[in-house]
Amino acid sequence: MARLLVRQAIVRDLPALGRARRVTVDVAPGSSGLGDCSAVRSALAALAPGDGRRVRLYVALVDNVLCAYLVARPDPGRFAWRVLALAAGARQLAAHDDEAQELWTSLLEFTIARAGEDGAKRVFAGCSEGTPEHQSLLRVGFEGYTTHMxxxxxxxxxxxxxxxxxxxxxxxxxxxxxxxxxxxxxxxxxxxxxxxxxxxxxxxxxxxxxxxxxxxxxxxxxxxxxxxxxxxxxxxxxxxxxxxxxxxxxxxxxxxxxxxxxxxxxxxxxxxxxxxxxxxxxxxxxxxxxxxxxxxxxxxRIAMVRHTTAPAVQMRLSPLPAVEAAERAVRGAPTFSIRAQSGARNKVSLFRNATSVRGLRTVGTSGSVRRPSAQRSEQQAS
Known part of the structure; x- marks a missing residue:
């Protein structure tokens, strides 16, 4: 069974980069730089000293043979990454559509994870409709938002x-x-x-x-x-x-x-x-x-985007039914006292997932409302 490994490129991968038989280069609109150089040139720039923050290069190996790679450019000002190039194929592996799609899907998943770890919120890419790279982008969650001519x-x-x-x-x-x-x-x-x-x-x-x-x-x-x-x-x-x-x-x-x-x-x-x-x-x-x-x-080309984060879901806090002041509140849980008119009894509402709140009054066992300082004095005296 073949073993697939996706990792960041290293210097010894350079000789195998030029053997890719199928190369797809994309320059998405609005990039912070041109990026319209060849895939091999972008790969060399990714490995050059001092360019680690400008270009990223990831490779896919099948049984330790480099069969595909991806070039991406971070855009820190926009908290985004942009896919510049995809390549697939080697001497031992012909770059057929199905094989290229599987390799590119793994590379894109790896790139999305690295972009999220780097603080990017979006990953942009562009491709022609109906191509293998388009299918690979759709499989990892990319969505088209407009078409560029x-x-x-x-x-x-x-x-x-x-x-x-x-x-x-x-x-x-x-x-x-x-x-x-x-x-x-x-x-x-x-x-x-x-x-x-x-x-x-x-x-x-x-x-x-x-x-x-x-x-x-x-x-x-x-x-x-x-x-x-x-x-x-x-x-x-x-x-x-x-x-x-x-x-x-x-x-x-x-x-x-x-x-x-x-x-x-x-x-x-x-x-x-x-x-x-x-x-x-x-x-x-x-x-x-x-x-x-x-x-x-x-x-x-279709301009596509993939969000690296999911929308946050805010938990709703539901109040518990009101309890009588004479009942003992759970130790450590804050309570809210409501001053009622004469002839009415004080009532207290407890809230779930609440933490200790400084300065709030707490309810004693006898139903009277006491200040925390008074409670500490009674405890020290006892």
Whole structure:
């Protein structure tokens, strides 16, 4: 019987990583970095010194033979992880759909557990519908919350018609951008993504110069009208690739295509750079505008999320029936005395699961109400 082992990758696993015959790379929208490198490159980054907090790599071994691996990227600011790559297959094992699905299911279960231990509340992933990776994600509890259409083009920097109101993001725009997100995004998607206002803060790199090649950098541009922020574009750049996050208010009349081109020029993105943007299904009106400026549809994926925690269930405390003051209360249990009018007897209510409460009056055996200090004095005297 074959023995399956899932663990974190170590250095001696490197030679077997490139032998995977079936590789699935996913870049979910809204990631804090590009992450669109090859699966092997992500795996090497996970094992590189100093990158332990940036990329995680887990492997699945069948009879001590590495047959599959998973690459994930933690996002501490959002208390989330993101699945970047899945790979399966080895020299001794062909990566058929059933076998890959079993291996990926075990890897995903292991990743969800590690993400929960790391403090992450959500794990994000994306895949095409009906694929083995989609079935594996469904088996471990992932749920789709929207569909993303990926469009791409090769940027051609040049003179375009300038739109009044397009400018670089400023620190004071955070609330307006967050309000724009809430106006455009459906509530179920907001619940799945759980973006706080800090997510829209200005990127660290905001200088008006060419974005350096060879390391990731961020840039943000907004369309400011007299009614507030009507469009937002965040640009992630690494090497010769750019990834955009785009939000446009459909009732504002902003041309999404022209806005994206001007945002790229504002960020000084050089010509020849491959630009990709993920458009959610509820922003489908932007697809036509982007296609008019040279973008083309490349892929369509389901955005999925898996919560690592279960909703807390609050226990209800039910009160016990009221007892007569003359009855003896259980020792150590707090009691509540109710001062009644003349001619009526004092009554006391006990509550389950209650603990000792300082300063509460307790009921004696004779039915009178005594203070705790008086009781201690009587005990010391006896």
């Amino acid at each position: 990926t469009l791409a083009t090769r940027h051609n920097a040049g003179a375009i018609e300038t739109q009044r109101g397009v400018r670089e993001q400023e620190p004071s725009d955070v609330w307006s951008i967050h309000h724009l997100y809430h106006r455009v995004t459906p509530r179920p998607v907001q619940f799945a993504e759980a973006l706080a206002s800090s997510y829209w803060e200005c990127p660290g790199t905001r200088s008006r110069r060419r974005i350096p090649v060879g390391r990731a950098a961020e840039f943000a541009v907004v369309y400011d009208s007299q009614h507030g922020i009507d469009a937002y574009c965040r640009i992630w750049r690494e090497d010769r690739t750019c990834r955009l996050e785009l939000i446009v208010d459909p009732v504002s009349g902003v041309d999404a295509g022209l806005f994206v081109l001007e945002a790229l020029n504002t960020a000084h993105v050089s010509s020849g750079t491959i630009v990709r943007v993920d458009i959610p299904s509820y922003q489908s009106e932007c697809v036509g505008a982007l296609e008019r400026v040279g973008f083309s549809l490349r892929d369509e």
